[in-house]
Every structure is written in structure tokens, then in C-alpha cells.
Amino acid sequence: MPSAGSVSRRAVQLTSLLVMTVAYAAQLLGALVPHVPLFVAGSAVGLALDLLLQHRQPGLLSLLAKVRFDVTVRQLLRDMLVLVGLLRIDGIDPLSGHAPLLVGLCALYALHFVCQAVAVLVRRTRTLPIVTRNIDASALRLSTAPPRLLARRQGHRLLTFSLPATAGLLVTAVTDDVLWGALGIGAALVPALGGTAYLATWLLPRKRAVGERQVIEWFDRWLADYRPTVAMYFSGGTTSAYQANMWLSTLSQLDGRPLIVLRERFMMQKIDATDVPIVCFPKVTTMFSLENSTLRTMLHPANAAKTSQVLRIPTIKHAFINHGESDKLSSCNPYAKAYDEVWVAGPAARERYALADVGVEDKDVVEVGRPQLAPIRPYSGAPTGPYTTVLYAPTWEGWDGNPGNTSVVLAGENVVRGLLADERVRLLYKPHPLTGSVDPRAGAANERIKAMIREANARRSGGRPGPEAAAELARRTAELDELTSASFRPGADEMERMLLQGAPRGDREAAIAEATAAWDKAYWASFPEWEHQIITDARPAIFACFNQADLLISDVSSVVSDWLSSEKPYAVANTSGLSEEEFRAGFPTVSAGVILSPSAEEVPALLDSVRHVERDRLAAARAELKKHLLGPSDPPSLVRFDRAVAALGAKAEERRVRMNARLLPEMPAQREGTAQARARDAAEEAGQEPGEDQEPSDPVQAPDGPDPVVNA
Known part of the structure; x- marks a missing residue:
């Protein structure tokens, strides 16, 4: 079932299409009859609607562009019908009146296309081969962008510049005076010409950045000065940036000089605020600047299609750190064997890889904990206030259609209904951002759950801040x-x-x-502390919700593993179709939690065990499972992570030394020829003939200096 928002959006789009069709029909009919009021009304409504759609309905305009009915075609059609109407209206001479207007309109469109060509050139000159953030790039002669209307919004530009022209032509249709049309077209030509000329100034040297080669040379110099030691590599879609953002605080706290490497230009603004330098390599060819740098360790929070490209750099060792661990098969992806090491939180993940048998060898698995879990507060006992705060944080439906992925479809409403039936419960509902993106049933169930929570809030009352x-x-x-x-x-x-x-x-x-x-x-x-909350924005973050909640209800996901760092009670919904025994055996992360059936009939007993510690029989199991999932608390996870970075970097350096030792020694004939050449040069500098007073067996020492780096 589509959401109310999507239904409303479609209704608006269909209404807009209907109005647009009626406007064109009125304009055509008014031009052919001719009927001036109908003709003017149709023309004005059509132009006004198009201007409104540019700001309010870009999605509809995108659909129209796909069927080649874009803004240029629509405006051309309107202007053509205006000219047809002027031809058929009595009182306007086709030769002395209509012809100049036609020429003026053609000139206006010619300027529009010229301006668009200049805009394309400007955009190309302002597209750099390497994009950076948190790096001083003043040496590249960067400049501010030209006005968006001129450089990037051709639809807005055409309609804006056409507005005075269309208005003048319609006044001509009403008054039979060609002068109004000429004035309107003139008023459109002047800003169009001036705007094009102004836009062209961005092609002049003082507003242009340096060339591609100079940008790459500048970045190579920056790499040599900064001397990065560890980098996080990330590539993904618009909704996947959270996978990298969760590692920013850890990356910034590491010893050494960290770097963030991206591959998509749009991702530069998706990464949260950080002081770590960020560089984006849109093309794989520019990324190989890293090969000759001091970078030795690269961390990967996610697998992506472009990951294989950076794995080709032999001077860097790569570690897969993942963006969360769970018992799902996706946490044991066979692609992980492409990395030099796989870093996991604790022994549970090591066992998971061994059981999955996907080619990841045990010697390549390194336990580092989860450094970003430090803000989560530990369990402090049963809730002491009047309300028990429950966090229901289901995951999304995934790509494989497994009904056990998310509880939203089969159990979500029952879980929420059971919680809302208890007057002493405050519910925090935080669904996964991708809920409903694959299975419409999940999206529909999500909307029904939200409606239930709003209705429950409407029935409650009490003091407010x-x-x-x-x-x-x-x-x-x-x-x-x-x-x-x-x-x-x-x-x-x-x-x-x-x-x-x-x-x-x-x-x-x-x-x-x-x-x-x-x-x-x-x-x-x-x-107010009695009010249920629906949390779908980035703030508050999931860890902040952890600190507010007394109980978590979730699915088999990394949320459960992270929650266990607090050792608070939790429950997992079983919608997989497995029995409880099979479910616990198949998913170790649920072994210290309460299992909820799709009917969620276990909710009252679950709440009772949370409120009365003596009835909580799983406290010891949670503490043991925490250690199994996340590893020991001493030394701290950040220390273990930092040590793993240093150890992997040392392995990369050892390999570099081995490769240098293997590849740098010259062949005997080459060594002999090099020695003779150096002896000849030395003799010439001393004013001697080649070979004079030179013993053939005297060694010639190479000048001091660092060994060059040769990449295998």
C-alpha cells in the first residue's frame, strides 16, 4: 500500500499534467478560432504553471524530460502557438508586424543555446580531476561559482528570459500593437545577452583553475608533505554514507596521519564534519597517486564495486573493518578474502567466518573490538522512573526476500501493539532508513506502526516542558x-x-x-517523559537512543551486537520460520535475549523481567555474550585497533623492503657498465683521460641517499 505522502504527490502531478494539457488546448483553440481571451489565458496559464513546476515539482519535470517533452520543447510549443495566434488575429500585418517578432524570438532562442554551450564549457573547466576537503587548495586558483541561473538551471533560465517576451506578445494580441511584442522581446534579449557575456568571463584565466596535470602535481606535493600513514576507503550510493561516518571518530583518534579516500563526487558532502583530510578520486587513474606515497594501511568499512580498483595498489595493505556485525550471511561475504586482513570485534565473528567457509583464513582475522561503542552507557539496573523506555529498532527487509530479515512486516504491529497496551511504557520507534525500499509491504507496515504510535500519544495526557x-x-x-x-x-x-x-x-x-x-x-x-517518539531523522543517533532506553527490541542485526556493550536486556523477533531452538542455534547474538514470536505474546513477561531484576535470568549470559561478541574490555578497543593499524602498516613496509631488495640489484653487465661510466665521469672531472691511473678493480661508490621505491 503506498504511503499517504506518495498518494498526495501523485495527485498533484496528475493535476499538473491535466492543467498543462488544458492550457495547451486552450492556447491552440484560441489561436485557431481566433478567440483572444481564451488564447491569452491559455498562454499565460501554461507559462505560469511551468515556472511553478520548476520550483515545486522537479520530479514531474524529470519524467517529462524522459519522454523528450522537456522545458525547451514546451516553451517552443508555447511560442509557436503564440505566433500562430498573432498570424490569425486581425489587425497585425504579417510582413511588417509578424516578421520582426519572429526574428526576435529566433534570436532569443539562439542566445539561449549559446548560453547553454558556454555553461557546459564553464562546468567542464570547473570540474577538477581530484576533489579535496580539509586540505588547503589555494594554490589551485579556485574561484566562486557563476550564478546558478546561468550555469546550471537551463529550464529556469529559458523561462525567466522568455517571460517578458511572452508577456509583450500577449499584450500585442490584445491591443493589435506590434510595439508591445517588440519591447517584450527586447527586454528578454538584453538580459540574455548580458548573462551570456557575464557567464563567459568564467572562461578567462583569472577565474579558471589550473589544468588537470597541475592539479595532480599539486596533490602529489601535498601527499609528500602530509605523509599519510592510514586511510579509510569508501565508495557507495547516496544512502550509504552512514557506513563511513560511524568510523570517523575512530579514524581521527589513531596515531599517525589519517586520510579519507572517496570515489564519488557527491559523497564529499555526505561525509560528516571531521578534521581528517578527505580526497575524492573520481577516476581510477588519478587514484594511483597513492602508490608512491607513504600510505601503508587502508581500511574498508564496506564492499563496493570500485573496491577492486584500489586493491591493485601493491604498496598498501588492506583491512576490511565492516560497518557492523551480525549473524546474517552478509557479515561473512566471500569478497572479504580479497583483503589482506579482516578485522572483527571479537571471537564470535572469527567463529562466524570459520563456519561460513568463504575463503577467509583464520590467520587473517584480527580482533579489534568496536571503538565507536565508547559513548554507550552501561547497565545500571531496573528503571527507577514511572516509565519503562523501550527502543524498537527493526532493521530493513534486505535484498534476498528472507522474511527473517525484518520483523516489521510479520511482527512489527503486534510488538508495538503489545508495548502500547502497557500504560507504563514509553516507546522509541527507530526504523531502519531503508525500510520499504525493496518490499512495499515493509513500507506500508512502517506507516501503520507510526499511525498507531501517533494515536496512542493522542490518548495520553500530562504535563509538558x-x-x-x-x-x-x-x-x-x-x-x-x-x-x-x-x-x-x-x-x-x-x-x-x-x-x-x-x-x-x-x-x-x-x-x-x-x-x-x-x-x-x-x-x-x-x-514529556510519557510521550512515545518516532525517530526517523539522523538525530538523535542510535547510541543516544540506547542511553535512553531500558530495553531493546530488534532483529538479527548489528544493532543487537552494539547494544550488548551496555549489557541491558534485549529481545529479538523471530520471523524466520525457525523454532526457538533452531533460531538460537543459528544466530548466536540472540542467545542472551528473549525471543519474540510473530504474535509478540511474550511482551508482558519481557517487560516484567526488565522492571524486576530478580526475574531477569539472562544478565550473566549477556555479560558473557558481550565478551564473546566484542572482545575483552582491557586493553580498550581503540588501543587494540591502533595496534592493528600499526602492525598492518609494518607488514606493508616489510613487503616494500623485500621488493626493493629483489628488484633493485642490477645485472652484472649493468653493474660493470655503470662502474665504468662513473669512473669515466670522475676522470673527466679530474682532467684525466678515461682509464688513466684507474685500476679496473677499484669500486665506485654510489652517492648517499634513500633507496628509490620500486612497486611490484
Whole structure:
């Protein structure tokens, strides 16, 4: 079942198409009859609707463009019908009146196409082969972007410049005076010509960045100066950036000089605020600048199609760190054997790879814990307030159609219904962002769950925080946004953002951590403690929800593994069709939790065990499972992770030394020829003839200096 939002959007789109069709029909009929009021009304409504759609319905315009009925065709059709109408309206001389208007319109369209050609050239000159963030790129002569109307929004530009022309022509149709049409076209030609000329100034040397070769040479120099030691490599779609963002704090705390390597240009603005230098290599050829750098270790939080390209760099050792661990088969992907090492949280993942038998050898598995779990607060006993806070955080449906992936479809409504039936429960519902993206049933169930929660809130009543709480949240939100959100003007392009996101401030991450903690406190204080919450935005983060909740209900996912770091009670919904015994045996992460059937009839007993510690029989099992999943707490996970980075980097360096020793020695004939050449050069410098006073057996020493690096 489609959501209410999608139904409303489709209704608006269909209505817009209907109005557009009626406008064209009215314009055509008014031109042929001719009927001036109908003709003018159809022309004006059509143009006004198109202008409105440019701002309100870009999705509809994209669909029209796919069937080749784009903005240029639509405006050409309108102008053609306007000219037909003027020809058929009495009182306008076709030769002395209509011909100049036709010539003027043709000139306007010619300018539009010229402006578009200049815009394409400008965009090409402003597309750099390497894009950076948190790196001072002032040496590249970066400049601000031209106005968006001229450079990137051809539909808006055409309609904006056509507006005075169309208005003048319609006034001519009403008054039979050609002068109005000429004035309107003239008023359109002047800004079109001026805008094109102004846009062309971005092709002049003072506004152009350096060439591609100079950009690559500049980046090579930066690499030599910065001397990176460890990098995180990430490639993915628009919704996958969270997989990299969860590792930013860990990366920034490592010893050495970290770097973030991306492959998609759009991903530059998807990565959260950080002080770590970021570089994007859209083309694989530019990425091989890393081969001759000091970079020795590369971390991979996700598998991607472009990962194989960076694995070809032999001077770097690669570790797969994943973006979460669970008992799902996706956590033991056979692709993992392509990496030099696979880093996991604890013994459970090591066993998982051994059982999966996907080609990952045990010697290549390294246990490093989960450093980013540090903000999660430990279990402090049964809830003490009037409400038991329950976090229901189901995962999404996945790609394989397995009904056990998500509980939303088969059990979600029953789980929520059981929780809402208890008056002492406050529910936090945080579905996975991709819920419903594959299976429409999951999306429909998600919407029904939200409706149930809103209805339950409507039945509750009680005191609410005063207006000062909302004001405090607004203030904290503004502070956090200022730190985390890059503020760009609407027309800023890639080069301008690169200019503005130059050298980092150096204290941003500490300030963000402090501001985030203050925001979390203000957020929870802005709601009454009895009110259920539907959390679908990036804030509050899942760990902040962990710290608020007394109980987690989830599916087989990495959320459960992360939650176990707190040792709080949890439950997992079993919608796989397996018996409880088979489910526990097949998914070790659920072994210390309560198993919920699709009917969720176990919810009352589950809540009772949370409120009465003496009835919680799984506390010891949770502590043991935590150690099994996440490894020991001493030394801390960050220390183990840092040691693993250093150890893998040492392996890369050892390999480099071996390759140098294997490839650098010259053949005997080459050594002899080189010695003779050096002896001859030395003799010439001393003013001697070649061979004079030279013993053939005297060794010739090579000049001191570092050995060159030869890549295998």
C-alpha cells in the first residue's frame, strides 16, 4: 500500500499534467478560432504553471524530460502557438508586424543555446580531476561559482528570459500593437545577452583553475608533505554514507596521519564534519597517486564495486573493518578474502567466518573490538522512573526476500501493539532508513506502526516542558548545525565548496562532541517523559537512543551486537520460520535475549523481567555474550585497533623492503657498465683521460641517499 505522502504527490502531478494539457488546448483553440481571451489565458496559464513546476515539482519535470517533452520543447510549443495566434488575429500585418517578432524570438532562442554551450564549457573547466576537503587548495586558483541561473538551471533560465517576451506578445494580441511584442522581446534579449557575456568571463584565466596535470602535481606535493600513514576507503550510493561516518571518530583518534579516500563526487558532502583530510578520486587513474606515497594501511568499512580498483595498489595493505556485525550471511561475504586482513570485534565473528567457509583464513582475522561503542552507557539496573523506555529498532527487509530479515512486516504491529497496551511504557520507534525500499509491504507496515504510535500519544495526557525547553533545543540545534553543516550558497559548485572547505580548524571534532552531548540533553528534555517518539531523522543517533532506553527490541542485526556493550536486556523477533531452538542455534547474538514470536505474546513477561531484576535470568549470559561478541574490555578497543593499524602498516613496509631488495640489484653487465661510466665521469672531472691511473678493480661508490621505491 503506498504511503499517504506518495498518494498526495501523485495527485498533484496528475493535476499538473491535466492543467498543462488544458492550457495547451486552450492556447491552440484560441489561436485557431481566433478567440483572444481564451488564447491569452491559455498562454499565460501554461507559462505560469511551468515556472511553478520548476520550483515545486522537479520530479514531474524529470519524467517529462524522459519522454523528450522537456522545458525547451514546451516553451517552443508555447511560442509557436503564440505566433500562430498573432498570424490569425486581425489587425497585425504579417510582413511588417509578424516578421520582426519572429526574428526576435529566433534570436532569443539562439542566445539561449549559446548560453547553454558556454555553461557546459564553464562546468567542464570547473570540474577538477581530484576533489579535496580539509586540505588547503589555494594554490589551485579556485574561484566562486557563476550564478546558478546561468550555469546550471537551463529550464529556469529559458523561462525567466522568455517571460517578458511572452508577456509583450500577449499584450500585442490584445491591443493589435506590434510595439508591445517588440519591447517584450527586447527586454528578454538584453538580459540574455548580458548573462551570456557575464557567464563567459568564467572562461578567462583569472577565474579558471589550473589544468588537470597541475592539479595532480599539486596533490602529489601535498601527499609528500602530509605523509599519510592510514586511510579509510569508501565508495557507495547516496544512502550509504552512514557506513563511513560511524568510523570517523575512530579514524581521527589513531596515531599517525589519517586520510579519507572517496570515489564519488557527491559523497564529499555526505561525509560528516571531521578534521581528517578527505580526497575524492573520481577516476581510477588519478587514484594511483597513492602508490608512491607513504600510505601503508587502508581500511574498508564496506564492499563496493570500485573496491577492486584500489586493491591493485601493491604498496598498501588492506583491512576490511565492516560497518557492523551480525549473524546474517552478509557479515561473512566471500569478497572479504580479497583483503589482506579482516578485522572483527571479537571471537564470535572469527567463529562466524570459520563456519561460513568463504575463503577467509583464520590467520587473517584480527580482533579489534568496536571503538565507536565508547559513548554507550552501561547497565545500571531496573528503571527507577514511572516509565519503562523501550527502543524498537527493526532493521530493513534486505535484498534476498528472507522474511527473517525484518520483523516489521510479520511482527512489527503486534510488538508495538503489545508495548502500547502497557500504560507504563514509553516507546522509541527507530526504523531502519531503508525500510520499504525493496518490499512495499515493509513500507506500508512502517506507516501503520507510526499511525498507531501517533494515536496512542493522542490518548495520553500530562504535563509538558515549558517553552524554554523548546527554545533551548532550537539554540542547541543551531549551534550543532553551525559546526556540522557546511553552509554554502545555493549556487555553490564543487570548486567553490572545495575553496571554502580548505584547511581544517583543528578543534572541530572536540567541539562537535560537546555540542552533540548538549543537543541530546536538550532534545530529550523537550518532550514529556510519557510521550512515545518516532525517530526517523539522523538525530538523535542510535547510541543516544540506547542511553535512553531500558530495553531493546530488534532483529538479527548489528544493532543487537552494539547494544550488548551496555549489557541491558534485549529481545529479538523471530520471523524466520525457525523454532526457538533452531533460531538460537543459528544466530548466536540472540542467545542472551528473549525471543519474540510473530504474535509478540511474550511482551508482558519481557517487560516484567526488565522492571524486576530478580526475574531477569539472562544478565550473566549477556555479560558473557558481550565478551564473546566484542572482545575483552582491557586493553580498550581503540588501543587494540591502533595496534592493528600499526602492525598492518609494518607488514606493508616489510613487503616494500623485500621488493626493493629483489628488484633493485642490477645485472652484472649493468653493474660493470655503470662502474665504468662513473669512473669515466670522475676522470673527466679530474682532467684525466678515461682509464688513466684507474685500476679496473677499484669500486665506485654510489652517492648517499634513500633507496628509490620500486612497486611490484
